[in-house]
Amino acid sequence: MVSLGLVVARFNDAVTEPMAEAARETAADRDAVVVDELNVPGAYDSPLAADRLARRDDVDAVAVVGAIVTGDTDHDRVIATATAEKLTDVSLDRDTPVAFGVSGPGMSGAEARERIDKGADAATAAIDLAEELDRQTPDHTRHMSDAYDFSERIGRVEPSATLAISNLAATKEAEGADIVDLSVGEPDFDTPPNVVEAGKQALDAGHTGYTSSNGVPRLKEAIAEKLRGNGIDADADEVIVTPGGKQALYETFQTLIDEESEVVLLDPAWVSYEAMAKLAGAELSRVDLAPHGFQLEPALDDLAETVSDDTELLVVNSPSNPTGAVFSQTALEGVRDLAVEHDVAVISDEIYERIVYDADHVSLASLDGMADRTVTINGFSKAYSMTGWRLGYLHATDEFVGEASKLHSHSVSCATNFVQRAGIEALENTGESVEEMRDAFADRRDLLVDLFDEHGVDIDVGDGAFYMMIPVSEPGSGSDASGDEPRVDDQAWCERAIEEAGVACVPGSAFNADGHVRISYAASEERLREAVDRLVANDLL
Numbered sequence: 001m002v003s004l005g006l007v008v009a010r011f012n013d014a015v016t017e018p019m020a021e022a023a024r025e026t027a028a029d030r031d032a033v034v035v036d037e038l039n040v041p042g043a044y045d046s047p048l049a050a051d052r053l054a055r056r057d058d059v060d061a062v063a064v065v066g067a068i069v070t071g072d073t074d075h076d077r078v079i080a081t082a083t084a085e086k087l088t089d090v091s092l093d094r095d096t097p098v099a100f101g102v103s104g105p106g107m108s109g110a111e112a113r114e115r116i117d118k119g120a121d122a123a124t125a126a127i128d129l130a131e132e133l134d135r136q137t138p139d140h141t142r143h144m145s146d147a148y149d150f151s152e153r154i155g156r157v158e159p160s161a162t163l164a165i166s167n168l169a170a171t172k173e174a175e176g177a178d179i180v181d182l183s184v185g186e187p188d189f190d191t192p193p194n195v196v197e198a199g200k201q202a203l204d205a206g207h208t209g210y211t212s213s214n215g216v217p218r219l220k221e222a223i224a225e226k227l228r229g230n231g232i233d234a235d236a237d238e239v240i241v242t243p244g245g246k247q248a249l250y251e252t253f254q255t256l257i258d259e260e261s262e263v264v265l266l267d268p269a270w271v272s273y274e275a276m277a278k279l280a281g282a283e284l285s286r287v288d289l290a291p292h293g294f295q296l297e298p299a300l301d302d303l304a305e306t307v308s309d310d311t312e313l314l315v316v317n318s319p320s321n322p323t324g325a326v327f328s329q330t331a332l333e334g335v336r337d338l339a340v341e342h343d344v345a346v347i348s349d350e351i352y353e354r355i356v357y358d359a360d361h362v363s364l365a366s367l368d369g370m371a372d373r374t375v376t377i378n379g380f381s382k383a384y385s386m387t388g389w390r391l392g393y394l395h396a397t398d399e400f401v402g403e404a405s406k407l408h409s410h411s412v413s414c415a416t417n418f419v420q421r422a423g424i425e426a427l428e429n430t431g432e433s434v435e436e437m438r439d440a441f442a443d444r445r446d447l448l449v450d451l452f453d454e455h456g457v458d459i460d461v462g463d464g465a466f467y468m469m470i471p472v473s474e475p476g477s478g479s480d481a482s483g484d485e486p487r488v489d490d491q492a493w494c495e496r497a498i499e500e501a502g503v504a505c506v507p508g509s510a511f512n513a514d515g516h517v518r519i520s521y522a523a524s525e526e527r528l529r530e531a532v533d534r535l536v537a538n539d540l541l
């Protein structure tokens with residue numbers, strides 16, 4: 001495989017950009033990779049840029065593209081000739097071929113197509129030359145240096161399956177496809193304007209330096225106040241403010257788990273619990289809630305069989321990603337009894353707490369006996385539509401916070417200063433916006449349940465978050481695959497859904513729930529209808 005460097009001389013941008021695009025397309029058609037692209041203002045600058053690329057060990061050939069049409073044919077010719085001469089000198093060190101695709105003199109605007117083709121010609125010539133000289137990098141092995149002896153730890157985990165689907169959807173959209181993306185885990189609303197304003201004011205006020213590692217005192221106090229509203233006896237010193245709930249979870253696993261510690265997960269489980277547990281060295285035990293309509297209460301006996309004195313940590317996530325299930329008070333009391341009996345620590349991930357419809361959210365740490373064994377995780381991403389701000393927190397005992405804050409201070413130092421100030425506003429002044437978002441999610445959930453019902457798909461619908469798991473049936477059978485019917489490969493179903501119907505969903509197997517796919521209803525009602533119509537039209541329901 002040839003690794004190509006691309007120099008784009010942006011003198012006449014209207015023509016240059018299509019030339020560059022033609023070069024990129026040609027590289028893709030020829031199975032070459034464009035490893036880097038340098039933009040320079042004009043043709044005179046391109047030899048130096050080409051030289052820089054050509055000297056690099058990971059570049060096999062360089063293509064230079066750009067339009068230098070000034071309207072003065074003689075002038076153009078001078079520039080083109082000078083540039084071409086200079087380019088022949090470059091990179092003699094490595095014998096790296098450089099192909100020159102700068103559009104020549106005397107070409108009028110009417111000949112734009114021809115000029116654009118020169119971009120493709122340059123890439124073709126560069127790749128041909130590299131192949132002739134056998135300067136190809138076989139499967140990138142040349143870039144794989146022995147200096148990187150990757151840790152056994154990093155080999156334990158795979159990239160996030162949910163992000164892989166979202167990336168595929170984004171790529172297809174970039175190629176012009178109309179994709180209804182139901183794979184995303186973020187609300188489709190804007191961050192409430194008063195929160196945005198608070199962030200801007202914090203920037204203007206100069207809140208741009210580090211904060212105390214565990215967070216700005218006023219925010220920690222506001223978080224403690226919020227948690228007291230959940231019935232947790234919280235103090236500001238028992239809080240660590242983190243860049244997202246994910247970091248709070250990561251710190252918790254790292255603080256509690258040793259090699260071979262047992263961690264119990266409730267399946268279907270959010271993808272990152274397994275990854276974080278494995279990174280910390282855990283052995284996983286799992287309890288499957290799928291046969292119980294994704295509810296925990298009917299699975300308490302199974303849980304009792306799994307949790308033992310050897311268990312170090314149990315992870316509870318209510319409302320749940322990916323099922324939307326909200327666990328009952330009785331279920332959580334069952335967890336409490338087991339945790340106390342076997343002296344187990346519990347993570348209670350309550351990040352979807354504010355998106356609950358016909359049920360009551362119960363915080364595990366508020367139950368008798370749980371205050372000193374629960375790490376409560378929460379954050380701003382889902383409740384206030386602030387995913388990109390990266391703000392979350394954990395609450396646990398003083399002692400836990402003392403240990404976890406060592407990792408926190410040595411890794412992230414602190415969460416972003418002005419974002420923390422915006423977080424105070426979110427906690428204190430967004431009641432109405434949160435309710436509007438929650439009501440919209442509730443309407444969408446009901447709409448989807450009705451639409452699936454019309455097509456004979458029966459869903460174990462949850463009372464919170466903005467996800468539901470749909471059982472997938474044999475494509476074309478039109479029948480519901482819940483119950484006893486054989487399940488199909490949910491991965492294959494998702495691939496068909498995106499390729500044929502233009503609908504992106506996440507395979508249930510990513511959450512240990514084979515035969516299901518996760519749908520996020522963080523999309524408008526119109527798009528949700530469109531998605532169901534397309535799935536039906538393509539025989540996927």
Ligand SMILES: Cc1ncc(COP(=O)(O)O)c(C=O)c1O
Nearest residue numbers: 185244245246270321379381392
């Ligand atoms: C169950 C669950 N916990 C935690 C997180 C982390 O969210 P963030 O890091 O954006 O706060 C997510 C995000 O998707 C989630 O679904």
